[in-house]
Amino acid sequence: MIRAVLHAGARAFGRKYAYDTDYMHEVIDTSVGAGLALTLFPMLSQHRGPQVARAVWFGALLASTLDGDCGPCGQLVVDMALEQGVSADHLLAAIEARFSDAGDVGLGFQFAQQAIARSYDANEFADTIRARFGDHALVAASFAAATGRFYPVFKRGLGQGHACQRIDVGGRLGEVA
Structure with missing residues (x-):
């Protein structure tokens, strides 16, 4: 059953x-x-924090997911972000590493990249998230940065990983930078 x-x-x-x-x-x-x-697992990985920082959370999740795989899992994150009203322009800019055009998605994306990079230096993006959106947003972005790679890595472990692909962002194809 x-x-x-x-x-x-x-x-x-x-x-x-x-x-x-x-x-x-x-x-x-x-x-x-x-x-x-x-x-x-989504009880942990989908802790999104405050609505006002939703684009930051999706940016962090997208960066972490793309770090693990730039195939269907990355597409899934983009589709979910678009469904939640995140700007397609900002998502596309983050995917293409045009962070000055990526708004809060870019902030979350860069935060996750720095957290994943094994740097123990101060994460200035964390400071910005905390200052603009509060501690809850930072906790949620940290969950996203840590867990986004789970599914791509898990799928590869099962022998079901996929090659990289261009990500469709509302009908526009983004090349992962």
Whole structure:
């Protein structure tokens, strides 16, 4: 029964975002416990913080995801961001590393890049996020920076990783910088 519910959820997610969920079905078929764990991961990874900083969160998630993979997972993040009203222009600018044109998406993107870079220097982007949006936004951006790489890395571990692709941002193709 639980397995059937998990499969139904994976199929619905795949239909909603035109996303290949084969890896989810493989996990569910292998272990119901692992399938449940996979469905619970978003409780951690999707902690988005305050609405006012949503573009920052998506920027951090996008940078982390693209660090792990620039294929379907990156496209999924862009599609979800657009669905939430994040600016297509800002998303495209961040993907193309035109950060002066990327607004708050660029702020989150650069924050995540610096957090991922193993630098122990002060993260000036963190200071900006905290000053403009508060500690809750910084915590949410930190979750996004840490967890965005999970799915691409997990999929590669299962042998279901995908090659890089150009990201479609509202009908415009962005080349990952």
